[in-house]
Amino acid sequence: MAAARSGTLEVPHFDVSADRVDAYQRDGVLLLKDAFGDWVPRLRRGLERNLAAPQAYRFPAESTRPGEPGRFFDSYCNWPLIPEYRDFVFHSAAASLAGQAMGSGRAQFFHEHVFMKEPGTQRATPWHQDLPYYCLSGEQSVSIYIALEAVEQALAVHYIRGSHRWNKLYYPKVWLDGGDFNVDDPGMSSIPDFFAGPDDYDIVSWALQPGDTVLFNFKTVHGTTDGINTRRRSAFSSRWLGDDIRYLDRPGETSPPFPDIGLQPGERMREDWFPVIWRRPA
Ligand SMILES: O=C(O)CCC(=O)C(=O)O
Numbered sequence: 001m002a003a004a005r006s007g008t009l010e011v012p013h014f015d016v017s018a019d020r021v022d023a024y025q026r027d028g029v030l031l032l033k034d035a036f037g038d039w040v041p042r043l044r045r046g047l048e049r050n051l052a053a054p055q056a057y058r059f060p061a062e063s064t065r066p067g068e069p070g071r072f073f074d075s076y077c078n079w080p081l082i083p084e085y086r087d088f089v090f091h092s093a094a095a096s097l098a099g100q101a102m103g104s105g106r107a108q109f110f111h112e113h114v115f116m117k118e119p120g121t122q123r124a125t126p127w128h129q130d131l132p133y134y135c136l137s138g139e140q141s142v143s144i145y146i147a148l149e150a151v152e153q154a155l156a157v158h159y160i161r162g163s164h165r166w167n168k169l170y171y172p173k174v175w176l177d178g179g180d181f182n183v184d185d186p187g188m189s190s191i192p193d194f195f196a197g198p199d200d201y202d203i204v205s206w207a208l209q210p211g212d213t214v215l216f217n218f219k220t221v222h223g224t225t226d227g228i229n230t231r232r233r234s235a236f237s238s239r240w241l242g243d244d245i246r247y248l249d250r251p252g253e254t255s256p257p258f259p260d261i262g263l264q265p266g267e268r269m270r271e272d273w274f275p276v277i278w279r280r281p282a
Helices: 018-027 037-052 081-089 094-102
Strands: 030-031 072-076 106-117 143-148 158-160 211-214 233-241 275-277
Touching: 018 030, 018 094, 037 081, 037 106, 037 143, 037 233, 081 094, 081 106, 081 233, 094 106, 094 143, 094 233, 158 233
Parallel strands: none
Antiparallel strands: 030 211, 072 106, 106 233, 106 275, 143 211, 143 233
């Protein structure tokens, strides 16, 4: 990975082939083996800060009930507080990868999100798309999901190939009980249990090693089974916005909530809150 001038910040260039970009745009999900192995120790240190004092950081969520085995923890929007996360956002090749994958002229950072399931956890990550949680509309998006621990295929996140092109949005889910929320959002419906069949959905998942990375679109349907995690599995996701992403005023609270964002529907996301980190070289 050579350092290259990005046009915005001096971020490293990610060498991704045109074939892989095409596959990402066609399928809405793409595996890149060992794409960010160098960052795993630093991101793990960041996650340890998050876990050592969850309440000191933003949006800590526990999605296992008292008495239920294991622990399913997530937390997000902590890049201003956790130096290892911030370092990744501003100095890794993620922005370059995101911009190219989205076919965008720029990569604007939205937020990071960490996930951790402790051994014994059986609680599934419900099937969902990320876009219905967000105050956003548009097609050019990518989450860069980096495994921080090894995970076997059956317990890894599963994705439905091509679901970003279904022209369909599903109500967001409460992870603790799998219930829908924001059900007043017009044009959405309750997401089916795709594991229950019919099996004509192209569901993919991969065994991951630390550093292995999955790219997926904010509209790509994803979730896990309720298989028992026999060892810790954790991951760091960074979320990126491309050229056509605009602010959308959704009915109900979004996640993350940005009540003071001060934008009108249709405007670009403000760059002082969501920095543009990469621009396509001229
Ligand atoms: O790791 C998980 O279980 C969930 C990941 C996820 O939903 C995401 O990155 O959007």
